[in-house]
Amino acid sequence: MTGNTQDDTRDGGGEAEGTDTDGRDADEVTGTGPDAARPPEEAPPADPESDASGLGTGGERFGAEDIDLDDIVLDDPAEEPDEASRGLFDDLLEGEPIFENKEVLRPSYTPHKLPHREEQINNMATILVTALRGETPSNILIYGKTGTGKTASAKFVSEELETTSQKYEVPCEVRYINCEVTDTQYRVLAQLANKFIEKNEAVIDGKLDRLTDLREEAGELADPSEALADTEFDTVAGVEERIEELETDREEFEPAPMTGWPTDRVYQTFFDAVDYHERVVVIMLDEIDKLVEKSGDDTLYNLSRMNSELDNSRVSIMGISNDLKFTDFLDPRVKSSLGEEEIVFPPYDATQLRDILQQRAEVAFKGESLDDDVIPLCAAFAAQEHGDARRALDLLRTAGELAERDRTDIVNEEHVRKAQEKIELDRVVEVVRTLPTQSKLVLYAIILLESNGVHNINTGEVFNIYKRLCQEIDADVLTQRRVTDLISELDMLGIVNAVVVSKGRYGRTKEISLSVPIDETEAVLLSDSRIGEVEEAQPFVQARFDN
Numbered sequence: 001m002t003g004n005t006q007d008d009t010r011d012g013g014g015e016a017e018g019t020d021t022d023g024r025d026a027d028e029v030t031g032t033g034p035d036a037a038r039p040p041e042e043a044p045p046a047d048p049e050s051d052a053s054g055l056g057t058g059g060e061r062f063g064a065e066d067i068d069l070d071d072i073v074l075d076d077p078a079e080e081p082d083e084a085s086r087g088l089f090d091d092l093l094e095g096e097p098i099f100e101n102k103e104v105l106r107p108s109y110t111p112h113k114l115p116h117r118e119e120q121i122n123n124m125a126t127i128l129v130t131a132l133r134g135e136t137p138s139n140i141l142i143y144g145k146t147g148t149g150k151t152a153s154a155k156f157v158s159e160e161l162e163t164t165s166q167k168y169e170v171p172c173e174v175r176y177i178n179c180e181v182t183d184t185q186y187r188v189l190a191q192l193a194n195k196f197i198e199k200n201e202a203v204i205d206g207k208l209d210r211l212t213d214l215r216e217e218a219g220e221l222a223d224p225s226e227a228l229a230d231t232e233f234d235t236v237a238g239v240e241e242r243i244e245e246l247e248t249d250r251e252e253f254e255p256a257p258m259t260g261w262p263t264d265r266v267y268q269t270f271f272d273a274v275d276y277h278e279r280v281v282v283i284m285l286d287e288i289d290k291l292v293e294k295s296g297d298d299t300l301y302n303l304s305r306m307n308s309e310l311d312n313s314r315v316s317i318m319g320i321s322n323d324l325k326f327t328d329f330l331d332p333r334v335k336s337s338l339g340e341e342e343i344v345f346p347p348y349d350a351t352q353l354r355d356i357l358q359q360r361a362e363v364a365f366k367g368e369s370l371d372d373d374v375i376p377l378c379a380a381f382a383a384q385e386h387g388d389a390r391r392a393l394d395l396l397r398t399a400g401e402l403a404e405r406d407r408t409d410i411v412n413e414e415h416v417r418k419a420q421e422k423i424e425l426d427r428v429v430e431v432v433r434t435l436p437t438q439s440k441l442v443l444y445a446i447i448l449l450e451s452n453g454v455h456n457i458n459t460g461e462v463f464n465i466y467k468r469l470c471q472e473i474d475a476d477v478l479t480q481r482r483v484t485d486l487i488s489e490l491d492m493l494g495i496v497n498a499v500v501v502s503k504g505r506y507g508r509t510k511e512i513s514l515s516v517p518i519d520e521t522e523a524v525l526l527s528d529s530r531i532g533e534v535e536e537a538q539p540f541v542q543a544r545f546d547n
């Protein structure tokens with residue numbers, strides 16, 4: 001816009017500001033354009049390089065004799081597209097965005113309000129308030145199906161707890177561990193040890209800062225006792241001694257490596273770090289069932305008996321699980337200690353999901369971007385699943401993204417239905433992709449039968465094709481009974497539908513059909529290099545019918 005400023009000053013602002021001599025909007029003209037439109041005595045040189053430097057200093061340096069108008073090339077964007085951009089993103093950027101803040105629909109976002117979880121949140125708070133009185137809260141086990149707000153509520157309560165503890169200066173800390181990621185005793189203890197070491201170091205650094213200030217202040221005074229009056233120290237030497245002690249403590253902390261130490265040593269490091277000073281510690285173990293499944297209940301046993309040995313601090317455990325039965329695998333002592341208090345998170349119904357979605361949608365979308373039936377439909381779909389708020393939020397976000405891709409300003413019912421299909425397909429792809437090879441072979445056998453027009457497939461038919469597939473790729477052939485089990489597992493995963501039908505005096509049989517889109521599922525199966533080895537599968541299925 002340097003050119004315009006120049007025009008303003010030299011032409012007195014007026015006529016030169018908005019349009020050039022061709023009637024083109026001055027703002028549209030790039031490069032040498034505005035200069036070309038100027039009266040000759042004012043135009044800078046044609047050389048774009050000197051043009052750049054000459055513009056700001058004023059055209060008076062260049063007389064009319066320096067300029068040949070024919071040399072000036074007008075850069076018309078309509079005729080010559082900008083080389084730097086081929087318009088890949090321009091189309092996508094066109095139109096009003098639907099989202100105001102998409103992040104609030106992502107699982108990583110922790111909302112400040114959790115509708116329909118007041119009761120559970122109050123229960124947790126009632127148990128944990130003990131920590132603010134400097135006593136040990138009971139251990140808590142939180143149960144509920146996936147997406148029922150367990151983690152969000154627990155994190156909300158812990159943030160409140162920590163903030164209040166700072167307000168009242170009661171030492172209380174909450175440590176969160178996701179046991180799906182940190183799934184062995186060693187890693188849990190090492191992670192905790194290192195967090196507490198970090199925290200202790202920060203506390204020591206704070207104390208050291210204060211003490212060195214005090215030492216300096218006292219050292220400068222003729223009578224140091226003035227500076228030390230309100231402290232625990234009588235002499236500067238006392239302050240120095242404490243500084244040395246703290247420095248030694250700080251040096252002695254040794255963080256645990258993520259592998260390599262004996263477990264006893266990691267436990268001891270964690271124990272010493274927690275007990276370094278007085279405090280109540282709440283350890284939140286999310287997906288606690290994964291930890292028990294992967295590495296037994298030793299961690300929980302060790303954590304739950306710590307309090308009898310700790311001198312300064314107290315530890316309380318908050319376990320979160322979506323598997324109601326995981327405590328069946330626990331040592332009875334661990335089970336009773338861990339489950340001192342239990343809080344259940346029931347699934348949300350459609351009305352509750354609507355409220356949750358409504359609250360997030362207000363922040364996530366621009367006003368008027370959602371048709372009236374969008375939120376109720378997302379809520380209804382998610383309620384059908386099992387009252388999963390994560391699923392409801394995913395649906396709403398995906399519907400918004402699909403609408404954005406359609407370049408419309410409004411998300412409608414159709415976008416929600418498409419989002420439901422997309423999410424379902426993504427789930428199927430993920431489940432199928434991670435199946436063991438034998439299950440993939442069984443599933444592929446079912447697909448081959450269906451794509452050859454066989455309906456109401458029975459186990460025997462699946463088994464026959466499965467055997468041929470195994471031979472093709474040199475895989476072990478399981479018994480028909482095992483294959484029947486694998487079919488039941490596929491049924492449980494929602495990939496096939498297997499119903500037992502009675503054939504009168506011929507007994508009962510299973511009728512199997514595929515419950516997922518056939519082409520996409522087949523494509524996922526064939527992307528597995530082992531299954532992909534099956535060549536010419538169609539002819540041998542055909543041979544079965546010819547026999």
Ligand SMILES: Nc1ncnc2c1ncn2[C@@H]1O[C@H](COP(=O)(O)OP(=O)(O)OP(=O)(O)O)[C@@H](O)[C@H]1O
Nearest residue numbers: 107114115146147148149150151152322356389390
């Ligand atoms: N009452 C609620 N109000 C607002 N958002 C909620 C509510 N309940 C759950 N959510 C949101 O739903 C998503 C899933 O919740 P959360 O992670 O707490 O579920 P979870 O019960 O811990 O599930 P999982 O067992 O799978 O970990 C999060 O994005 C969370 O913010």
